Amino acid sequence: MELKGNQVLLQSEELDRYILETSIYPREPKILKELRDATASHPLAFFGTLPSTGQFLTMLLNLIKAKKTIEVGVFTGYSLLLTALTIPEDGKVIAVDKNRASFEIGLPIIQKSGVGHKIDFVESEALPLLDQLLEKEENEGSFDFAFVDADKGNYWNYHERLMKLVKVGGVIVYDNTLWGGTVAMPENLVLEQKRKVRLETIEFNKKMAADTRVELCHAPIGDGITICRRLC
Ligand SMILES: C[S@@+](CC[C@H](N)C(=O)[O-])C[C@H]1O[C@@H](n2cnc3c(N)ncnc32)[C@H](O)[C@@H]1O
Ligand SMILES: O=c1cc(-c2ccc(O)cc2)oc2c(O)c(O)ccc12
Numbered sequence: 001m002e003l004k005g006n007q008v009l010l011q012s013e014e015l016d017r018y019i020l021e022t023s024i025y026p027r028e029p030k031i032l033k034e035l036r037d038a039t040a041s042h043p044l045a046f047f048g049t050l051p052s053t054g055q056f057l058t059m060l061l062n063l064i065k066a067k068k069t070i071e072v073g074v075f076t077g078y079s080l081l082l083t084a085l086t087i088p089e090d091g092k093v094i095a096v097d098k099n100r101a102s103f104e105i106g107l108p109i110i111q112k113s114g115v116g117h118k119i120d121f122v123e124s125e126a127l128p129l130l131d132q133l134l135e136k137e138e139n140e141g142s143f144d145f146a147f148v149d150a151d152k153g154n155y156w157n158y159h160e161r162l163m164k165l166v167k168v169g170g171v172i173v174y175d176n177t178l179w180g181g182t183v184a185m186p187e188n189l190v191l192e193q194k195r196k197v198r199l200e201t202i203e204f205n206k207k208m209a210a211d212t213r214v215e216l217c218h219a220p221i222g223d224g225i226t227i228c229r230r231l232c
Contacts (some may be wrong), residue, residue: 009224019052028054031112032051035081036051038076038105038106048078049079049082052221053222054079056222057079064170066091067090068144069087069092069147070094070095070130070166071083071094072096072146072158073126073150073151074097074121079147080110081113096123096124130162134161142167143162143170145172146165148162148173149174159174163213168232169229169230170229172228173225173226174225176201177204177223177226178201178220179223180223183224208228213232214229215228216228
């Protein structure tokens with residue numbers, strides 16, 4: 001069956017709600033909830049990183065003690081704000097999005113949070129920005145962490161660049177890599193508007209699975225996330 005709405009990959013929406021209400025919403029920082037609420041009336045509100053994914057990203061950032069990070073795909077800033085809240089006072093997140101207007105919806109909340117100074121937002125297509133970062137030798141292997149949540153057809157292009165920017169032992173997370181569960185469905189059961197990204201995601205997942213440069217974990221959190229750790 002096609003997955004819709006909040007893209008629940010679990011056995012039931014009730015189980016998804018159970019996890020949210022038991023373990024996620026009560027621990028979600030108030031300022032992130034505020035940003036989520038400010039995004040709720042946006043016609044593309046479903047773009048926002050899911051709180052389940054956000055909670056996992058926060059734990060991962062803490063576990064690896066991430067200090068210098070990159071984010072590709074900001075929208076109104078949910079994952080960006082959680083990153084800035086989690087990295088240390090002298091940490092930095094370089095965030096790129098081709099659309100500044102959506103970032104500006106979250107900006108007043110980010111400014112109020114007191115962690116805005118850790119954020120360098122760049123309005124740009126992501127590929128040229130990553131290429132620009134790579135032009136400076138000092139950026140190579142200098143990032144602890146990257147989160148990618150933008151155009152799915154470019155994920156492999158982002159991966160090739162991020163593999164040079166992230167240090168050996170650093171972590172890259174890709175969002176939406178189960179694409180509402182459609183990656184495992186026959187095409188004829190998938191809504192027409194989801195088919196292109198489904199094929200792009202299947203192709204990306206195949207390439208990632210074969211990439212021996214990384215340790216890999218493909219986890220059914222949120223809309224599916226792929227976590228990879230650079231090995232060499
Ligand atoms: C799903 S949203 C990101 C959600 C965000 N992580 C959050 O927590 O709310 C995807 C974003 O990627 C941006 N985007 C899509 N293609 C892009 C590209 N080629 N370069 C830069 N940004 C892009 C869109 O403008 C959009 O804001
Ligand atoms: O419904 C979407 C669509 C996208 C998307 C598709 C194609 C692009 O070039 C950029 C973005 O991304 C989404 C996403 O990241 C998400 O978490 C939920 C829904 C969608």
